[in-house]
Structures are given as structure tokens and as C-alpha cells.
Amino acid sequence: MNEKVNLDINMFHFLYQKYKDFVLPLGIIAASFVLFFFVVIPQVQNYIQLQQQVAQETQKLNAIKSNYDILSGLDDNTLSTQLNTVSLALPFSKDFASVLNAISAVSAKTGVLLGDFDFRVGDLSKSGQGIKSYPSLVIDLKLNTDIKGAVKFIDELYKTVPVSETTDIKLSSGGSSEINISFYYKTLVGKSSIDQSNPITLLSQGDKDMISSLSSWNNMSGEGSFPLLNLNAISSQSAVTSSGSGTTPF
């Protein structure tokens, strides 16, 4: 047995003697492989991730820069006027005064006498569910006029703030017509969650045209009165009230 063991040792010794010059280069190759897989590749992966982060951050930086440029170029007075206009067109809450003023203004403009009216308010604790998922304040209105007068009334109502939609119509030539109007509003939500890296876009020509068009609508008053830097006040108030010009015919 001992002789056999001695023979193996001799064999290894012989092989080592024969290939000893190969041991170091092969060891270096093996170490290089280990270093490549455990050091170089993770570093390359890290570099790729870093590049992706750089691309994302660059995009974010560009968006922030663009936002900064846009915001720097805004005029507070113009912004206040524009915000006032759109807030009158789409109030922040159920704005009874504004609705009554709108009806009053249309009545005065068209010469249509108003009969009974009935507000359907719904649950005040809920935002309400109107057409197109916007909450609305619904009013049933009787008009003491002929069909042409009623048509004129509806026509003018569509050019009056707050924005409304006629949802039911019963017009008769007997001098009494009934219409059902939904006045839309939209509650203020998520004002504190503005991400400054979200790209802000300049108002398009269409937006400017709409503001311009809205400002020529009936019942539009209180220009420039929208208080900037006072969003808390807006959300706590029931509405941005508008003061109608006509006397109430009710």
C-alpha cells in the first residue's frame, strides 16, 4: 500500500516538474477571469445604471429649467385675471349666487320673464355626479315666453358663466316653457401635490382664445380679483362669487 501512495506522489511531483512553467500563467488567466466577472462586469453594470440616471436627471433638469423659464415669464396680474375668468366659468363649489346671477343676467338680456324655479342640490357632503363626471347644480326653470324667446334664452345661457348645459327642454307656444339646466363646478383637489419636474406647457392659442371668449360671456365680472398666493382661502370658501349686473327678476 505504501508503495502505491509513493507512486502517486511521484506522479504529481513528476507532473509538476513537467508543467511547472504553466502554473503561473494559468493562475493569472484564472484570476483575470475571476476579476472580470466579479469586478469589471459589476462596474460596467453600475456605469450603465449611472448613465440611465444621468439621462433621467438631465431630462428632469431640462423640464425644471423650462418650467422655471415659463414661470419667470408669467405676469401675476395677467395670471390673476385669467384665473379669475376661468374660476367664474367653472366655480370651485356649488355657487348659488353665481347661478342666480347668471339666470338673472340672461333674463335681462333676452327679456324673458322667469317663473318658478327649483334648485336640486343633492347631498352637500358629496361632490355630486353630473354629466361627464363633473358635479353640477341642477335647476328647473319655468320661462314665461314663447318658443323663440325660450330658444333665445337657451342660446344666451350657453354664453353665460358658470358653464351650463340644458338637459331637459319642454317648450310650448302657450307662453310657458320649462327647461332643466345643469350648472357645472369643480372642486379644488390636490393643490399641494404639484411636482415641479412635471413639464409645464405654455397656454396654447386655443387656451388663450377660450379665455378671451369666456371673458366676453354674460355674467362675467370681478376682473382681476382672483387672489394669487391664496389657494387655501379658495378651497375654504364656498365659491368665487360673481356679482351679476342685472336685477333679479324672481
Added chain:
Amino acid sequence: MNNDINLISPKTTEDIIKQEKALKITRILAGVSLGFVAVSAVIVFILNLTSPLDSIRKQEQVILQNMSAMKDRASNYALLNDRLKSIDDIVSTRKKYDQILDSIVASTPSDISIEGFALQKEGTMSVNASGRSLDSINNFIDNVVSLSSQKKGIKNVVIDNLIASKDGKYGVSITFTTL
């Protein structure tokens, strides 16, 4: 037993040359692999070290700090955009009953009087008209059908009834769907 007996054949010159060649190749491979690993590790390390990420983040912080003074302006501007989008949505999708009624009133012959309009259910309207001339009633029907074919807010025009009364008066009831 004699331990000095050598059973392995002695190396020939050719074997020695082969082994030296193999050794040379192995050494070259070792040098190349070590060099490749060392150079690539250094390059990637330098690339990682010189990344502009920190500089970009610093710039972001500076701009955000400047923007914090305009936070309310940004909020108001976002609010303006949101309201405009909503108003546009409502105005563009609300039913244009005003235009439909205008069109029908405008297309009514002078000797025909409209007795009533009614929105029967969502999207369906009916109009009742009367007059003493059957020709004018016919013209009125033609005009309403023409509005439908021109897609001026209505479609699917249906004549519900046409009545001739004893006093020589004609009445027509038309139902149509609003677009």
C-alpha cells in the same frame, strides 16, 4: 524492485519545441487577460468617477430653490390649466341644443308655427308644428330632413304623425335624434 527504471520515453526535440510554444502562448494569454482586466477596470472606474450626475443634481437643487419662491405662481398656473381643460371638455361635449333649436326655428316657413319642442329622453327631441298650408308643412319637413342630411346636429328624423283638422289646419309631429 529497481526504482530507477524509467518507463517514460525520453523527450524528443520536437516535444520540447511544442511545449515551449504552448508555454509562450499561455504566457501571452495570461498577459493579455490581465492587461485587459486591468485596463477595463481602470477605464470603467474613471468613467464612473467622472459621471456628471452630482453636477446635474446640484443644478436641479439650485433651480428648485429659485423656483420655491414661485411656488404659488406655479400652483395658480396649474390650476388655470386644469380649469381650462375642464371647461373645454364641458363646452365641447355638452349637447348643443341651442344650435339645434336655432336651426329648426330658422328653417321654419313663416306661415308655420311651432307649437312645442320637447326633449323626450337623452338625445331624442320632438317638435310639433302647425299651419294652414300643406305645402308649407311639406317645406318644413323637407327643411328638417335637410338639416339631418347636412348633419347639422340631428339625425334619424321620423314623422310621428300628420294631422288635418276640420278647420283646415294641418299639424305635424317630428322626432329626431340629436348628434
